[in-house]
Amino acid sequence: MGHLADEEQQLDNPLALEHQVCFSLAVASRMVIGLYRPVLSPLGLTHPQYLVMLALWQFEPLSVSELAEMLELEPATVSPLLKRLEAADLLVRERTPDNERRLTVSLTGKGRELRARAEAVPARMMERLGLDVQELQDLNTTLQQVISKAVQAHGDTDERS
Template sequence: MAQDVDVLALENQVCFALAVASRSVIGLYRPVLEPLGLTHPQYLVMLALWQQDPRSVKELGAALQLEPATLSPLLKRLEASGLIDRRRSAADERRLDVTLTEAGRALRSRAESIPQAMIEQLGMPVAELQAMQASLTAIIAAATRSNG
């Protein structure tokens, strides 16, 4: 006789697995990012800017899927650290552009070892991590569609 699955059991919840995985993985980043003077959210902002510089605050928010109220304090701290500059666009005063400073661009070379360090910390095959990233991206897309 098949056992009934408890649909409300904590260990059966996708949200629980995602929350714990997120906290656990972000925790692994903390000691690696600390020597760079970055928190994990700040690292994500820097990744977006290393990919495309300059970007408007609106573009950064869209790329990072962050609301302005969450992004603004991150940008202020990065600016205070001398890694970015924020300036009103000459073409459109309503647009606030974010650019890397020389120090922000230089930090990229120090950050290049982080992905490999995380692979080593997790001790999982790269192919498995890539498949998981693709699955999580699909979950994000599905949740975004559902939230309309």
């Protein structure tokens, strides 16, 4: 009965804030990233820097453009993150000998060593969120589906413009 009442309310007011997926995603994003802050702080990383390091720990070396594409960011957004991580001696950016325009990003020894400390982050976040592995996997699957549909919708929109 309560579920039917919710559906009727949503039909009565399709613009109700609490029924907007964009609102829920924005709040969830801010709240979860906020929970990461005290977990990442001892590592000397911000959340965006952590994402860069995750990509490098998994796939280094990467070009700046590959890294930007992987993180769904513009290269101009990634560059300041890389500069800060390079200043912290966690990575190096080097020109590729065969293509002077291509910058390759690689971890330093210190950057590789940080990975061992970062391995505790996922468990800490599960604890902070109060979610188990299966719940997080289910949530991630759903979010990946939303991302895929949004990418598809952006492509459809771009083609019509």
